[in-house]
Amino acid sequence: MADIELILGNSNKRFSGVTSTMLQVLSVQKDLIPTAVMGPHHLAKDTPVLNFWQTAKLCRKPLPDGRSRVFHARRNDEMIHALLLKKLFGAKLKIAFTSTAQRHHSGLTKYLISQVDGIISTCSAAASYLERKPDIIVPHGIDESIYTPATDKAKAWQELGYPGKYGIGIFGRVRHQKGIDVLVDAVLPLLEKHPDFTVIIGGEITPSNKAFVDEQKAKAENAGVGERLIFIGKQPFERLPVLFRSMSIVAALSRNEGFGLTVLEAMASGTAVIASEAGAWKDIITDDSLGYCVPCGDVQATREKLDLMMADPERLLQLGVNGRKHVEQHYTIQREATQLTDYLRSLA
Template sequence: MRIAMISEHASPLTVLSGRSTGGQDTHVAELAAALVDRGHEVHVYTRRDSTTLPGTVATPDGYEVLHVPAGPPRLLPGDELLPHTGEFGRWLAGHWRDAWLPDVAHAHFWRSGLAAVHAGRRTGVPVVLTYHALGTAQRRLRGVRDTGPPGRAGYERALGRAADRVVVQSQDEIGELVRLGVPRSRMSLVPAGVNERIFRPDGPVAPRDPARPRVLTVGRLTESMGFEEVVRAMPAAPEAECVIVGGPPAEKLPTDGSARRLTALARSCGVADRVRLIGGVPREELSSWYRSADLLVAAPWHEPFGLTALEGMACGVPVIGTDVGGIADTVIDGLTGDLVPPRDPRALGTAIRRLLGDNVRRFVYATAALDRIRSRYSWRRCAEQLSLVYEAVATVARPATAAA
């Protein structure tokens, strides 16, 4: 099949350049590569900005990246991209009519969905949508600090009804969309995958003190990732160290506000000698940090999917996660790891102390987690399931409308 993937703000080329932090850009890059492996022809459309070259880039993985001229050719924050979405959609429609007509379009994130639906209606191309993150959840999490456009929930509701199929990544997302007003009948649950070439049990291990248990946590240094709760939990495990991987490079941590707040919190909790901030590391090196850990803590307040938990599981590391979003699907409580309530350092500390003190349980969790990754969360399996979704929507003929 010919598959168009629309990822307006997140280019898969950041993954190939080593600049990715493991977000939507990584998802799109690895999904596109897996679809090519299944014999599909894949074009990825992303917005041209000052960091990209115009035209088409052929990737080593066999898919092409096309840069769409929509808005000024410079980097724009997310809240400034919405006015240029119509231009993005019109360019797509023209390109699909004149140069390369796909069998199906898969949009990633709601703004990409707006552009894809616009182009799909003018060319007859069916549209599949993955939200990746929902505005209603962001609003609930951030409250008055949410900077998303006020009408985002309305756009997301309309898109859920306009798209031919909505691909959801967790049971929690299904409930969120049903409450938003998107029919359950329009949804297909297809969990994303984890790169088993990078994240695996064997391979290099980051240096560590063998006499001190290591608790690892990974992610962006934002409040909602739950790093403060992890630091507050560490007094319950007085023999262990806590290693935090993420944020800016190590040399920039002393001037980073979030890193400084975590360091100050560690001092106030009496654990400054046992909490280490490593900073951001290249994705290819991240697995060595997972393999160095006795357990991984994934403690966000909300998480649409929970990639870090999957990566740790794929490296054979037992996981303690918060019972939210995608983590509640990926970590089976008492079988592949432990789940605790979000924003509860007391419960988290108890779980850390308990698991560090039980070598047999950690081994059982790690073994079961690795089996779960291999049976359910490979990119090969994800591409197989999505291929069935694409084939189903592509069989429904839809006439194109006149260009606006």
């Protein structure tokens, strides 16, 4: 433990998007810099874990070469933990915070940000909400060895057992914020015109969102296409890459988003994408050769772009090829981990 250079906050017992991105980066970062995690939640068995008091004891002294250790926080309470360690317990720490929120911060968050040594953001939209501008923007990446294109997309779709020849998928917790209703309202008038497409909606449905889901199902039934709007519920993590590569289109239409890995997962899977202008998606989909971006909540714009996409299945395949290349060049987890590690080491 004396050689640990980087300490990662991991304060939330509930698995969240922040947890997911931390774990994905950690899988590569641990081989780039000696790393421990403060908090045991959701970690691989071989991950070095510290509690608060162990961290205080470890960081009483700097590293053997005199450098400070770095604490990387991604949540408010993790910044608080790090500041307590530094200011009350004399820990020899530099503190970095990653801000992904696309909203104005509370007074508490602004204060905490003013106290840390380095600020990271993940996209230009999130950076624009920071009064203290980030020192660096490090977009998230994904493991492109997990999300891979299908050798034969038509066969991959057939193996799922759903009707039609082509799938339009939207994945994530099923609720209003994720824009499920935007997709439903946009696509239902197109399903008669493009009879080979079926819409697959995957994700957890909580009791509080049952009425919302029932409303979407009723729209499809009233339009006479109830069998082509299929809710498949929450899927195991290992099932998601299969679903992504089998779709012809993946939609990501959130009304707000911190970053949004869905688009990168779809692109890495060789699948065409249509996304709202939430999260980092405007940064990722830079032109129409990579897919389409539409304003958040805009049903008409979404319908127009979907109509173009559904009318040309061959072009969808090319969009998928282009998207895969884009991820390989700019959005791998290796790139994210390396860029983050280089910056965090510079703080020390």
